[in-house]
Amino acid sequence: MSQDRTFDALVARIEALEAEAEIRRLQARYMFLCDTPNPEFGARDDQHRIDLIMELYTEDAVWEGVGEYYDNQFGRADGAAAIRAHFERFFAPDRTPTLVLNAHYLTSEQIHIDGDTATGQWIHMQPWLFSDGTGLLRSSRLNNSFRNEGGSWRISRTRTENVFVAPLGKDWASDYPAISVLMKP
16 A cells, blocks of 8 residues: 555544544534533533534424334424424423433443544433423434535434333432532533
């Protein structure tokens, strides 16, 4: 192999590794911003949280729940405006019971880079606790797409499929914060 070809191959491998790392951070940031209480420093309220989430998406992105359980629960949102509306419904201040705890745990990661596009698969678990003491443990498979726009990776599709939903006993969590201390300076 010539020195130029070796150099080009090394550059391509480094670019792929950097893309994987950026996509990993992007997906983790999305999940972090969806956690409740919101741990993002400087996020003033849920509207600001939604603004931060939307910065992660392409204008033509799709957010969809698929499969026999999520088709009817989450549906499909095409484009940034529809995705924003989805999050505004989810984080609506008058939603009852109120979600007081939600944390995302990602596992089984696979990221595949193809030039300026990529796909990623994960399984995630998340406990939910509501203000009335009810709770559940949810697990989903994620099959997401990403696109590099102007040197930054963004989410072009969030696709989530239910693995299981398990009810948790009333008041299953005894100690949890009302607000994340990470939000404080």
